[in-house]
Amino acid sequence: MRKLLTVIAVIIILLAIVVGVGQWMNSNNNGPNNPIPGAPNGGTEETEAQNPPGCSAYEFISAPGTWESSAMDDPMDPTANPRSLMLSVTNPLKEQLPEDQVKVWTLPYTAEFRNVNAMQEMSYDDSRREGFDRMAAELRATHEACPATKFIISGFSQGAVLSGDIAAEIGNGSGPVPASSVAGVALIADGRLERDKGNFIGNTNNTGVGAEISLNIVNGLVQPIVPGATMRGPRPDGFGELSDRVNNFCAPGDMICDSPRDFGNALQRARELVGDNAAHALYASNPNVIPGQTVPQWIVDWARGIVTAG
Known part of the structure; x- marks a missing residue:
């Protein structure tokens, strides 16, 4: 009986994730400036590198969520999904800051999620790796071209997972750039979220973890529902040197980042959360994540603060 309940709980969680991923209602409210937790305090070694002409002081790298990008999209002018959540961050940054201060680059990737209702799509594993x-x-x-340029990395949902994975490699010394080149990271609904890794911004009501952690112990049950979606568990070494520069956001009840920790009560927990998994679609308007403003507004203020203080 216990095994049957666990299977049912896994199915409920996975279906909630499939339904919730990539579906959100766009909102364009402006909010007040906030402090900048997780911003680096700078170091003398960072002043040694110099950029040639044509380089921006900062590059903001944006990773859209599932179904919000395309492998053929223009990273400087993305149009694959006009309702992409990350556009509510990148468009204001482009409007408020000149390109010599910040280059805004949006990740073009397939951003699909093969599941029982969409078997023709690229698998989560392949999409994330791409x-x-x-x-x-x-x-x-x-x-290589602009050694003094600092990076700000942000992503939503599947984009948050791969952004967090890159941040983890950079922070632990095995990434594509040194940790000193990363000014900050902002992860919205990270599927490998752990509350003690990085800074948790906003509400403190969440008791769950990322879905890849919650479902790690039942990978065999995941594959029939979401083929090619490996639930890898937590990032074993955290964010290393970048720990104080990584900011996490998770709406209560968002099954992507607030899944049950213990499958002993997974069925009850899943039933409680599945009805509220619309939370994954409402980061542009949800007031229950950060009091007084939305997550995109917070990230815009935070990133602008880093750039203008640079």
Whole structure:
């Protein structure tokens, strides 16, 4: 009986994730400036590198979520999904800051999520790997051409997972650029979220973890529902040197980042959360994540603060 309940709980969680991923209602409210937790305090070694003409002081790298990007999209003018959540961050930054201060680059990747209702799509594993490799290539190329440029990395949902994976490699010394080149990271609904890794911004009501952690112990049950979606568990070494520069955002009840920790009560927990998984679609308007403003507004203020203080 216990095994049956666990299977049912896994199915409920996975279906909630499939329904919730990539579906959000756009909102364009402006909010007040906030402090900048997780911003680096700078170091003398960072002043040694110099950029040639044509380089921006900062590059903001944006990773859209599932179904919000395309492998053929223009990274400087993305149009694959006009309702992409990350556009509510990148468009204001482009409007408020000149390109010599910040280059805004949006990750073009397939951004699909094969599941029982869409077997023709690229698998989560392959899509995530494609996005990771393309972001790493952009970081590497910019660092080689513009060694003094600092990076701000942000992503939503699947984009948050691969952004967090890159941040983890950079922070632990195996990434495409040195940790000193990363000014900050902002992850919205990271599927490998752990509350004690990085800075948790906003509400403190969440008790869950990222879905890849919650479902790691039942990978065999995941594959029939979401083929090619490996639930890898936590990032084993955290964010290393970048720990104080990584900011996490997770709406209560968002099954991508607030899944049950213990499958002993997974069925009850899943039933409680599945009805509220619309939370994954409402980061542009949800007031229950950060009091007084939305997550995109917070990230715009935070990133602008880093750039203008640079």
